[in-house]
Amino acid sequence: xxxxxxSRFTAxxxxxxxxxxxxxxxxxxxxxxxxxxxxxxxxxxxxxxxHLPTLVEMNDTGPVTRAVVAAMKNSTYFHFAGISSGxxxxxxxxxxxxxxxxxxxxxxFERDIMRGSHPTILLAADASDPAATGGAAAALPGIVAAALxxxxxxxxSMLKGGEDAFSVTVHRHYNPAGVTSFNIxxxxxxxxxxxxxxxxxxxxxxxxxxxxxxxxxxxxxVRPAEVMIGKILPYVGIGYVQTVVFLILAEIVFGVPFxxxxxxxxxxxxxxxxxxxxxGFLFSTVARSxxxxxxxxxxxxxxxxxxxxxxxxxxxxxxxxxxxxxxxxSTHFIRIVRKVMLKGAGVSEIMPDMAALGIIMAVIVTIALxxxxxxxx
Amino acid sequence: MTMPPDVQSSGxxxxxxxxxxxxxxxxxxxxxxxxxxxxxxIYGFLGPNGSGKTTTIRMMCGLLTPDGGTGTxxxxxxxxxxxxxxxxxxxxxxxxxxxxxxxxxxxxDFIARMFxxxxxxxxxxxxxxxxxLSDRSHQLAGHLSGGWKQRLALAACLIHDPDLLLLxxxxxxxxxxxxxxxxxxxxxxxxxxxTVLVSTHYMDEAIQCxxxxxxxxxxxLIEGPSxxxxxxxxxxxxxxxxxxxxxxEAELSGEPGVEQIARFGTALHISGTDAKALNxxxxxxxxxxxxxSQQPAGLEEVFIHLMSSSRDNFASGA
Ligand SMILES: Nc1ncnc2c1ncn2[C@@H]1O[C@H](COP(=O)(O)OP(=O)(O)OP(=O)(O)O)[C@@H](O)[C@H]1O
Ligand SMILES: [Mg+2]
Numbered sequence: 028x029x030x031x032x033x034s035r036f037t038a039x040x041x042x043x044x045x046x047x048x049x050x051x052x053x054x055x056x057x058x059x060x061x062x063x064x065x066x067x068x069x070x071x072x073x074x075x076x077x078h079l080p081t082l083v084e085m086n087d088t089g090p091v092t093r094a095v096v097a098a099m100k101n102s103t104y105f106h107f108a109g110i111s112s113g114x115x116x117x118x119x120x121x122x123x124x125x126x127x128x129x130x131x132x133x134x135x136f137e138r139d140i141m142r143g144s145h146p147t148i149l150l151a152a153d154a155s156d157p158a159a160t161g162g163a164a165a166a167l168p169g170i171v172a173a174a175l176x177x178x179x180x181x182x183x184s185m186l187k188g189g190e191d192a193f194s195v196t197v198h199r200h201y202n203p204a205g206v207t208s209f210n211i212x213x214x215x216x217x218x219x220x221x222x223x224x225x226x227x228x229x230x231x232x233x234x235x236x237x238x239x240x241x242x243x244x245x246x247x248x249v250r251p252a253e254v255m256i257g258k259i260l261p262y263v264g265i266g267y268v269q270t271v272v273f274l275i276l277a278e279i280v281f282g283v284p285f286x287x288x289x290x291x292x293x294x295x296x297x298x299x300x301x302x303x304x305x306x307g308f309l310f311s312t313v314a315r316s317x318x319x320x321x322x323x324x325x326x327x328x329x330x331x332x333x334x335x336x337x338x339x340x341x342x343x344x345x346x347x348x349x350x351x352x353x354x355x356x357s358t359h360f361i362r363i364v365r366k367v368m369l370k371g372a373g374v375s376e377i378m379p380d381m382a383a384l385g386i387i388m389a390v391i392v393t394i395a396l397x398x399x400x401x402x403x404x
Numbered sequence: 405m406t407m408p409p410d411v412q413s414s415g416x417x418x419x420x421x422x423x424x425x426x427x428x429x430x431x432x433x434x435x436x437x438x439x440x441x442x443x444x445x446i447y448g449f450l451g452p453n454g455s456g457k458t459t460t461i462r463m464m465c466g467l468l469t470p471d472g473g474t475g476t477x478x479x480x481x482x483x484x485x486x487x488x489x490x491x492x493x494x495x496x497x498x499x500x501x502x503x504x505x506x507x508x509x510x511x512x513d514f515i516a517r518m519f520x521x522x523x524x525x526x527x528x529x530x531x532x533x534x535x536x537l538s539d540r541s542h543q544l545a546g547h548l549s550g551g552w553k554q555r556l557a558l559a560a561c562l563i564h565d566p567d568l569l570l571l572x573x574x575x576x577x578x579x580x581x582x583x584x585x586x587x588x589x590x591x592x593x594x595x596x597x598x599t600v601l602v603s604t605h606y607m608d609e610a611i612q613c614x615x616x617x618x619x620x621x622x623x624x625l626i627e628g629p630s631x632x633x634x635x636x637x638x639x640x641x642x643x644x645x646x647x648x649x650x651x652x653e654a655e656l657s658g659e660p661g662v663e664q665i666a667r668f669g670t671a672l673h674i675s676g677t678d679a680k681a682l683n684x685x686x687x688x689x690x691x692x693x694x695x696x697s698q699q700p701a702g703l704e705e706v707f708i709h710l711m712s713s714s715r716d717n718f719a720s721g722a
Contacts, residue, residue, distance in 0.1 A: 038517030042506065049505050243501040243560075246467060247518035248490040401486075404428075404468050 030252050039249070039257025043231070047261050057227065061219045061269045065276050068215050078103060079127040079163055079342050082111040082120055089137030090178050091193075095148065098174030099130070104163035106342075121153045121200055122370055123379075124362065127160060127342060128152050136193070146193045154199035155369040156210045159340035164197045171195055201369050212283045213364040214337040216273050217357040220266055221303045221331050222324070227262050228307025229320035237316055242403060251399050259304040266300040287367035291374045294381060295363035302356045302388045309395040331357040359383045418443050418568055418599040419464060421475030421482065426459050426468060426622075433459050435622040437473070441601055441615070446594045448613030448630065449603040452711055456622040457603040458498055461570050464601075465493050478568055491519070494561035498572040498603075500553045502560060504546025508537055511545050512560055519564035531559045550577040558586070562593075569593065571602040575609065587612055607704045616703075618710055625710045630703070639701035639709055641675040642686050643668075646694035659685040664709050675705050 047054065083096060099105045111117045111129055120126040131149035133139075139146035150167060152160040232254075235241040244254070277283040285292075307324070314320035332338055334352035341352060352358045359380040366372035366380075419441035426434040434456040441447045449457050462468040464477050466486020474481075480488045502511045512528045521527050532538045535555055545556060558574060571590075575583045587609065594600055594614075602613070610616055610630060617627045628636055644652065649672050656662050656674060661681025666673045676682035690696060701709075 032520065034517050034520045038514050041517075042503065042510070042514050045510060046503070046505055238504070239497070239499050239501045240503055241501075242467065242497045242499075243515075246465060246490060246493075246495040246497070247515065248487050249518060250487075402467055402469055403462060 030250060031256070032250070032253065035247070035249050036253045036257050039253055040260055043258055043261045046231075047265075053227070057223055057265050057269065058272060060223055061273045062276065064219050064222075065212065065215055065273060065280070068211055068218070078106040079159060079340070080108045080125065081105040081128040081130060082109055082117060082126045083107060084111040084113065084117055084129055084131040086134035087132055087136040087138075091137055091140055091175070092132050094174040094178040095171055096130070098170045098177075099167075102166060102170045104166055104170075105130075117151060121151065122366070122372065122376060124153070124366075126153070127156075127340075128163065140193055148193060148195045149198055150195060151198045151200060153201060155201040155365055156340055157199075159343065160199070164199075167195055167197065209281070209283055209369060210365065211337075212277050212281050213368045214335075214361045216270065216277075216364055217299070217335065217360045218328070218332055218337060219269060219273060220300060220360075221306075221357050222328055223269065224262060224266055224300060224303035225307040225310065225327060226321060226324035227265065228259060228304045229310040229314060229324055230307075230317050231258055231262075232308060232311035233314050233317050233320040245401050245403070249401075251396055251401060255305075255308055255396065255399070259301070259308065262304055263297075263300055266296075266303075270296060283368060285368050286371035288373040291363070291372060291377050292367045294374065295360055295367070295377060295384070298381065298384045298388060299356060299360040299363075302384060302391060305388060305391045305395055306356070309391055309398065312395060312398040312400070331355050334358070336361050353383070354387065356384060356387050359387075416443065416479065417441055418445075419447075419475070419477050419601065421464065421473060421477075423473035424460060424463055424470050424475060425472035426456070426463060427471050433622050434463070434470075437619070437622070437624055439617060439624075439627075441599060443599055444594055444597050445614045446590060446600045446602065446612070448610045448616040449601060449619070450605070450610055450616060450707065451603075451619035455619045457619060458572055459622075460619070461495070461572055461601065461603065465489055465495050465570055467495075491564075492567045493570060494564070494566035494568070495570045496557050496561045496572060496574050498576070500550075500557060502545050502553075502557060504544065506545055507542050508532070508545055508548070508556060509541040511556065512563060515560045516563050521564050527563055531563055535559050551579055551582055554578050555582065555586075558589070567598060569598055569600045569602075571600065573603050573605065575604065575606065583609075607702070607707075610703055618707055620711050626706075633703060634701045634706050637701060637706045637709065638677050639675050639706055640677070640679040640682055641673050641699055641701040641705055642682065642696055643671050643673055643699050644694050644696050645671045648693065652689060652694070656685065656689060661685045664705065664712065666705060666708055668704075673702075673705055675701060675709060 081099070085092070096107070100107060105128060108126060111120060117126075117129040117131070121129060129151040131151060133146055133149070136146050136148070150164060152164055154160050235244060274285070278285070306327070310320055310323045310327075314323055330351060334344065334348050335355050335357040336352065337357065341349065341358065344352065362380045363377045366376055417440045419439060422438050424434055424437040425432065437456070437460055449461070451457050459468060463470045464475075464482060466482060466489055470483070474483065476482060477489045478492050482489065503514070506514065509528060509532065512531055513524065516524045516528055529538070532541050537556070545553065548556060554574060554577065558571075561569065575586050578586060590600055590602065591612070602609070604610060613630050615628065616630045616633055618625045626633060626636065649667075653665050653672060656665055661676045661678050662674055662685050663676040664674070666675075674682070674686065686696060
């Protein structure tokens with residue numbers, strides 16, 4: 028038995044295109060949504076996240092270093108995830124998102140303090156998400172000062188005087204100016220796409236049942252895959268249009284850079300669009316009316332805005348929320364977009380996220396096809 | 405069962421189902437339904453609203469999964485081979501179910517593609533010509549009047565030359581002239597060897613069928629060649645015309661032997677299965693101003709009778 032007949036597949040595809048073209052209102056909405064959302068969300072969303080993954084590059088140890096690290100730990104802003112072996116590893120950790128901060132203690136640090144030559148501790152921050160790093164970086168001088176007071180006894184009593192024994196420099200990577208919209212805007216692409224893609228497909232299929240045309244459709248020998256692919260494909264085009272509108276606005280209005288590989292971007296984009304369309308298809312097998320389909324899509328938007336790392340830094344979320352967030356396609360796409368647009372990542376750097384998206388896609392498509400009924404009951 | 409000779413000879417039935425059952429929640433909508441439709445026959449499917457006609461038809465072409473029963477349609481198993489069945493069946497839904505936001509031509513084109521019709525363009529053009537819609541082919545289907553929608557739907561379900569037509573109230577809302585043309589077409593198809601299962605509420609259509617099945621509350625009440633149904637029911641009917649029929653109706657109702665009184669235009673039809681008792685009741689009401697005549701029971705009386713005497717298991721069960 029054949030899975031896909033070119034003739035029937037074309038029939039569904041052509042029909043879908045014609046219907047899409049005739050439905051002016053929906054068509055206009057699909058273009059208007061990215062513009063409006065971009066403008067609304069483009070403003071800074073502030074938060075003060077804690078427990079951000081931090082690596083330490085220890086080039087020296089001693090009482091002062093230990094005190095500073097302990098104080099940073101106690102402040103709850105930083106979560107020490109381990110030791111970094113050197114600048115290369117630190118750079119890598121920041122790029123892949125394993126660490127939000129790297130604390131670099133220069134060699135001869137303790138000695139230089141004793142000599143009074145004012146060494147510097149470097150805090151390298153992944154500032155592509157300034158909402159995440161801003162609070163912690165700002166609190167650091169205070170934390171350090173407090174730490175020094177506790178160790179200023181015996182031979183170190185000359186540290187009592189204050190911070191001028193050494194200094195802390197915050198080095199913002201990827202988004203040196205700490206512009207919040209740089210972070211919000213790329214994430215917004217995920218929100219816009221998942222909102223419209225999921226909703227449009229869910230509605231397009233439920234509409235068939237609601238209007239009764241499903242009966243004619245499945246009275247023909249059409250196969251599930253023909254319906255699914257034929258219905259999904261036209262909306263991939265819509266996804267592209269939205270992305271182009273988005274990229275143009277992001278560049279013109281917010282001046283967000285696009286530093287990375289466009290191939291990596293396209294790869295992520297395509298998989299993400301298909302995942303969302305498949306999810307819409309899955310919703311349509313549950314919803315009984317267009318209204319329900321719409322409500323389900325909106326309900327899905329909540330976690331994909333709140334738990335995906337779009338609004339709140341992923342690393343700052345409690346464990347259960349991170350687990351939930353990992354199952355949401357937007358989480359991975361947001362990482363891809365941020366990596367590519369802000370960190371200049373290429374295909375190899377986004378592979379882990381692509382793998383996650385791939386798994387999610389396989390699961391959703393399987394469930395959707397299993398649930399899809401070629402009958403009216 | 406005696407069959408018309410042209411039907412009798414043709415071996416394998418096109419539809420043969422047994423014990424077909426469908427439940428929606430608690431409600432058994434089709435209950436142990438059997439049906440055999442010979443090749444080339446026009447088979448009338450009658451029954452009151454909500455009796456399960458549409459549900460039965462949907463089960464036959466694989467649009468609903470039966471909860472019980474077995475059967476074949478065009479030689480294919482209705483439970484496992486619905487894809488093959490759909491290839492060879494033209495199903496016209498009760499409610500217009502083509503795309504209202506597609507034009508007439510686009511709809512026909514869509515269906516033709518779905519059935520992988522050869523020479524698609526010519527077939528669609530021919531169908532538009534037959535319909536007399538060639539010059540309006542770019543009009544949206546949603547803008548057609550109800551009757552024209554029905555005609556379009558029939559054209560759509562014929563486009564792949566099906567062997568079996570399942571027509572669910574195809575002439576509802578169609579004007580008398582178009583209704584005649586509809587039936588001329590159905591008979592022409594039947595002569596060409598296409599089997600037709602058609603549900604209807606019109607008696608003048610029922611009488612044109614080779615066979616009739618009457619279903620109520622999901623159960624088959626009677627089945628047979630259309631010209632034998634009345635005879636089989638054993639129903640005797642008196643027709644009375646004249647003045648004061650309303651008064652007469654009140655007097656007659658409840659009398660022994662009078663099982664049913666129904667108004668037909670300007671006349672009353674009084675029916676019962678016990679001819680003797682009915683005659684007695686009628687004799688006592690013969691008076692001037694009324695013309696009485698005995699006549700064979702018509703399909704309509706038979707069906708009204710069947711319906712009222714069948715247990716109303718929905719009303720009592722609900
Ligand atoms: N999808 C469904 N869910 C629940 N109940 C249903 C469904 N479809 C039909 N029914 C019920 O099944 C019964 C039979 O319906 P069906 O449409 O088969 O009747 P019908 O004989 O075609 O009636 P009509 O002459 O009015 O078209 C009705 O009581 C109806 O309410
Ligand atoms: Mg019906």
